[in-house]
Amino acid sequence: MEKEMHVTMPQASHTPFIEPALEPVMKKFPEQNNKAGMMVVGMFLVVVLLGIGTGYTFAKRGANSASNNAGTGVTTSNSVASETEAGINDEKAFPDTAEGVIKEGGISGEGTHRLERGLGANKDVSLSSTVINLQNFVDKKVEVRGQTISGKSGWLMDVGKVKVIQ
Numbered sequence: 001m002e003k004e005m006h007v008t009m010p011q012a013s014h015t016p017f018i019e020p021a022l023e024p025v026m027k028k029f030p031e032q033n034n035k036a037g038m039m040v041v042g043m044f045l046v047v048v049l050l051g052i053g054t055g056y057t058f059a060k061r062g063a064n065s066a067s068n069n070a071g072t073g074v075t076t077s078n079s080v081a082s083e084t085e086a087g088i089n090d091e092k093a094f095p096d097t098a099e100g101v102i103k104e105g106g107i108s109g110e111g112t113h114r115l116e117r118g119l120g121a122n123k124d125v126s127l128s129s130t131v132i133n134l135q136n137f138v139d140k141k142v143e144v145r146g147q148t149i150s151g152k153s154g155w156l157m158d159v160g161k162v163k164v165i166q
Contacts, residue, residue, distance in 0.1 A: 086136065086162050087131055087159070094147055096147060097146075098117060100116050100117035101118075102114075102144075103115075107126040108126070108152045109152070112129075115157075122154060124154070125156070126151065128159070129158060129160070132160070132162055134159065140164050141164070141165055142162050145160055146161070
């Protein structure tokens with residue numbers, strides 16, 4: 001019997017594949033103290049409830065104080081609110097004055113109202129106010145006290161006080 005010989009060709013060497021150690025993707029967190037977790041949840045609820053309570057309280061107070069000032073929006077102690085006068089008595093904050101008739105609509109897109117001074121349209125004053133509802137004084141001759149603001153129109157004033165003079 002003849003022996004058969006098999007010749008095998010050497011194969012190219014491959015780097016051996018190293019299989020990574022399999023670790024779970026999600027790790028378990030250490031057990032927490034149940035009392036500490038409940039304390040955090042309790043504190044969160046207390047903060048939320050206090051926030052809701054203070055918001056409700058301030059909303060109620062704001063509505064009551066605004067209604068006490070005849071729609072002028074003035075809520076300070078040195079303010080005036082009547083049919084002939086409204087605003088804040090603060091000459092330092094509102095140093096500028098002008099007289100004329102308040103009309104609806106500003107000048108050149110500035111202001112909510114204008115003060116016609118009787119000196120020609122180019123001498124009128126654009127008016128806006130963060131303190132007074134100027135609509136209450138439309139078509140009345142008034143003296144306005146305010147702060148001049150830079151603008152496109154000839155004169156733009158933030159009105160702080162209005163007083164009817166006729």
